[in-house]
Amino acid sequence: MPKQIFAKLIEKQEIIKDIYKFTVEAEEIVKIAKPGNFIEIRVSEETEPFLRRPISIYNLNKEQGTLEFIFQVKGKGTKILSKKEVQDKIDIIGPLGYGTFKQEGYKKIAIIGGGIGIFPLYELAKEAKNQGKEIAGYLGFRNKEYVMLEKEFKEVTSHLEITTDDGTYGKKGFAINSLIEDMEKEKYECLYACGPIPMLRAVQKYANENNIACQISLEEKMGCGLGVCLGCAVKTAKSPKDAPEYFHVCKGGPVFNARDVEF
Ligand SMILES: Cc1cc2nc3c(=O)[nH]c(=O)nc-3n(C[C@H](O)[C@H](O)[C@H](O)COP(=O)(O)OP(=O)(O)OC[C@H]3O[C@@H](n4cnc5c(N)ncnc54)[C@H](O)[C@@H]3O)c2cc1C
Known part of the structure; x- marks a missing residue:
């Protein structure tokens, strides 16, 4: 409560x-x-x-x-x-938030964060580390100026990759692309993502196409936060085209199974 x-x-x-x-x-x-x-x-x-x-x-x-x-x-x-x-x-x-990150049953996981979306992933990574899981982190930022919490995330991950869009720090490119490259050799059982919508779409697409479990945290604009105003609606993936159905990020989320939502 x-x-x-x-x-x-x-x-x-x-x-x-x-x-x-x-x-x-x-x-x-x-x-x-x-x-x-x-x-x-x-x-x-x-x-x-x-x-x-x-x-x-x-x-x-x-x-x-x-x-x-x-x-x-x-x-x-x-x-x-x-x-x-x-x-x-x-x-x-x-x-x-009713929907929180669930990690029961997974031993090897990866977090993918973009910009200010990295914040909720820290406590998840810390918990995973305390439970003895293998956890890799892929954090993407616009440029060197925006890179933050590298030391903190290093302490709670077994492998950390920092990317910047313009290559001014870490690897050049998007965090999701680094993750996809590593997936050739590393088999993460579940992906956890939070960040801008284009990044979440890319993670969702990759996870769905490759049948990998994936949980995403949505930072939709929110009114009351308690499910009363219905301001933070997101469409469910299974809803019929002519009668869309919605989740509310504040009550149903903010964390969802990536298969369940349509951006
Ligand atoms: C579940 C959840 C968790 C969040 N966690 C964090 C966090 O850990 N750290 C953090 O910095 N922010 C987080 N946000 C976003 C944060 O709530 C907004 O940035 C904040 O409410 C803006 O308030 P404001 O009065 O400063 O700006 P406003 O005057 O309300 O808006 C200023 C600008 O911010 C944009 N904006 C407003 N709300 C959001 C939003 N939810 N997402 C993106 N842009 C928005 C508006 O479009 C506008 O351009 C989270 C949002 C949600 C829903």
């Missing part, structure tokens, strides 16, 4: 320009959160912006009862959030 808490901000770091990592005390959420869950943050006590902003859980520290999330300043809400200071209390509801 999600909880509403007023979490104390205990650490704030701008990891690259306009991307902040916040560490908050959130024991009640941390106790029950799973990889793939997200939180909804009320960034202001004023009526504007009214809607909470959804942000993925990046890291859970169960011993200390702290939670880390990372966000990019995009518009008004995240700008206000970025101005919070250590000791401030942040109004958070979480953990949210």
Whole structure:
């Protein structure tokens, strides 16, 4: 059951320009959160912006009862959030999301992340490592300036490939292409992806065509986060053309089986 808490901000770091990592005390959420869950943050006590902003859980520290999330300043809400200071209390509801990353039955897995979509994959990789799984990471960024969390992901993966679209850091090209090359010799049993829609489409296509299990986390624009406003609908893959059926990312996801959704 999600909880509403007023979490104390205990650490704030701008990891690259306009991307902040916040560490908050959130024991009640941390106790029950799973990889793939997200939180909804009320960034202001004023009526504007009214809607909470959804942000993925990046890291859970169960011993200390702290939670880390990372966000990019995009518009008004995240700008206000970025101005919070250590000791401030942040109004958070979480953990949210019914669909979380499932890794039972898999021993060798790969994560594929793009840009700010890499954040929810960290806790998954950490859990997989703690369970003794072999886990490879393929993280893609626009260019060198946007590369982040390399050291952190290295610690929780057995093989990490960083790609940049323009080749200014790591391997030139898209993360999915590096994964496909490696699949010739490595047989990952399940792929886990989060990132921009074109990347997710490519991962979904590859997984479906090659009959590989694949779970994707969608960061669809969201209203209430609780399944009431129906703002974050995505079409189900099996729905008839003349009568489309929808999932709601906040309630059904954010993590889905790649075979079930149509972008
Ligand atoms: C389940 C989920 C998890 C998310 N996790 C993270 C995270 O870990 N870190 C992070 O930085 N962001 C994450 N996002 C995206 C984040 O919620 C939005 O960037 C944020 O709500 C924008 O709020 P704003 O008020 O700053 O911008 P707004 O003023 O609302 O919008 C500013 C710009 O951002 C775009 N935008 C708004 N919402 C989204 C969205 N959901 N996805 C992409 N673009 C959007 C708008 O089109 C607009 O161009 C997540 C979204 C979802 C649904």
